[in-house]
Structures are given as structure tokens and as C-alpha cells.
Amino acid sequence: MSLDKMQSKFIADAMLGKLARWLRILGYDTYYSNDIEDWKVIKIAEKDKRIILTKDRGLCIRARKRGLECFLIPPDYDIITTLAKLSLKYGIDLEARIEASRCSECNGVLEKTGDNKWRCTKCKKEYWKGKHWKTIEEILIKAKAKKETDELSYNSRTRNRGGQSTNQDSKAGNNEKIGITKLTRV
Numbered sequence: 331m332s333l334d335k336m337q338s339k340f341i342a343d344a345m346l347g348k349l350a351r352w353l354r355i356l357g358y359d360t361y362y363s364n365d366i367e368d369w370k371v372i373k374i375a376e377k378d379k380r381i382i383l384t385k386d387r388g389l390c391i392r393a394r395k396r397g398l399e400c401f402l403i404p405p406d407y408d409i410i411t412t413l414a415k416l417s418l419k420y421g422i423d424l425e426a427r428i429e430a431s432r433c434s435e436c437n438g439v440l441e442k443t444g445d446n447k448w449r450c451t452k453c454k455k456e457y458w459k460g461k462h463w464k465t466i467e468e469i470l471i472k473a474k475a476k477k478e479t480d481e482l483s484y485n486s487r488t489r490n491r492g493g494q495s496t497n498q499d500s501k502a503g504n505n506e507k508i509g510i511t512k513l514t515r516v
Contacts, residue, residue, distance in 0.1 A: 338358055338359075338381065338420055338421075338422065339358070339359045339360070339361075339378060339379065339380045339381065340353055340358060340359070340360040340361070340380055340381050340382075340383055341360070341361040341362070341371055341374050341375050341378070341380040341381070341382055341383065342360060342361070342362045342383045342384075343366065343368070343371055343382070343383065343384040343385070343386055343389060344363065344364050344365060344366050345384070345385050345386070346362070346383055346384070346385065346403070347362060347364055348409060349383060349403075349409065349412060350362035350383075351434040352409060352413060353416075353422070354431065354432040354433065354434045354437055355426055355431050355432075355434055355466060356422060356423065356424070356425075356426060356431070357423075357427065357430040357431050357432060358422060358432070359432065359437065360432070360437060361374055361378070361380060361437065362437070368386065368388070368389045368392070371384070371389060371393075372389075372392060372393055372396060372398065375393065375398050375399075376396065376398065381399045381400070381401060381420065382398060382399065382400040382401065383400075383401050383403065383416075384400065384401070384402060384403065385402070385403050385404075385405055387402065390402040401415075401416065401419060401420075403415075409469065409473075410469060410472045410473045410476055411473075411476055413469075413470070413473040413476075413477075414473045414474075414476035414477040414480060415480070417473070417474075417477050418477055418480060418481065424470050424473050424474045424477065425470070426463070426466050426467060426470055428440070428448060428457065428459050428463070429442065429448075431448075431457070433450035433452060433453060433455055433457075435450070435453060435455055436450060436452050436453040436455070437452075438450040438451050438452025438453055439451050439452070440457060443456075446458050446459050
């Protein structure tokens with residue numbers, strides 16, 4: 331497992347079960363519960379130094395006020411775009427390696443039990459590299475392509491300004507690049 335995977339820990343709010351499973355497949359320690367309340371998300375993020383992933387603007391505002399890292403996911407983002415944006419912002423590796431994956435159900439560590447077989451050390455669910463793995467790889471290829479397109483677009487805008495990112499347009503472009511939505515009070 332890479333050093334980044336050991337350092338980047340996430341907590342996904344109750345709306346992001348699919349994203350939590352994807353991050354676990356990629357080998358990232360991702361806390362998720364489908365009935366977790368906002369206050370508990372903040373408490374766990376503080377205690378375990380986890381990055382909060384949410385579609386809830388209010389939760390994100392409260393987390394940032396407490397000095398916590400929070401990634402606000404716009405409601406219309408699909409999994410490919412979300413993985414690309416997370417990779418740009420946090421450097422997550424978009425390569426699926428079953429030997430580095432975590433249990434998609436409980437976040438436990440997988441152990442090899444035989445040829446092409448793994449088992450979760452926590453819940454004992456069994457995994458293997460079957461036909462579904464091709465679908466996983468195809469989605470990750472699309473996410474990598476989206477990431478490269480976003481990086482090229484961002485770098486092109488920066489180059490066109492002589493490498494400077496000081497005006498409001500470039501700041502807005504940078505915020506879009508890393509998935510930050512401007513938060514305003516209503």
C-alpha cells in the first residue's frame with residue numbers, strides 16, 4: 331500500500347455509500363454508515379483526522395468552521411467526475427489493486443486466502459477478481475481520463491495568464507478544479 335493511502339483517511343456522510351465503496355476498492359480507509367448523523371461525522375473526523383466527504387452544504391460549513399478538511403460534492407456529480415476531482419485534490423491513486431483494496435462492506439483489511447481469493451479480516455466476506463473487475467477498471471480508466479482533461483484545462487488557463495493565478499477568474503477556476511463550491515450565507 332502506498333504512503334498516500336495510509337495517510338488519507340476519509341469519512342463519507344450517509345448520502346455517499348457508493349463513493350465510500352469506491353474509495354475502499356481503491357484501498358483508502360473510508361468510514362461510512364448509512365445512518366450517521368452530521369454531528370457524529372464531525373466528531374469522528376476530528377478524532378481520527380479524516381477528510382469529510384459530503385453533499386450537505388451545512389455540514390461542510392460547520393466542519394470548516396471547526397478547521398476540518400471537507401470536500402463538498404455537488405449534487406449532480408457522477409462517480410467518475412467525483413473520483414477524478416478527489417484524485418486532483420488529494421492525490422488519490424486511481425489504480426485498483428485487489429491486494430491493496432479494503433472490504434467494500436465494512437472497510438476491513440483484505441487478506442489473501444488462495445489463488446485469486448481474498449477475505450476480509452473483519453467481517454469475513456470473500457472476494458475474488460472476477461468479471462466485475464473489468465467494469466471497475468473501465469470506470470477507473472474514465473476517471474483517469476477525466477482527471478487528465480481537468481488538469482490540462484486548468485494548466486492551459488494558468489499558462490494563458492502567464493502562469494499567474496491572481497485574479498478572481500483564476501481563483502474560481504482553481505476552486506472548480508478541486509471541487510470546492512463557494513459557500514455563502516443565506
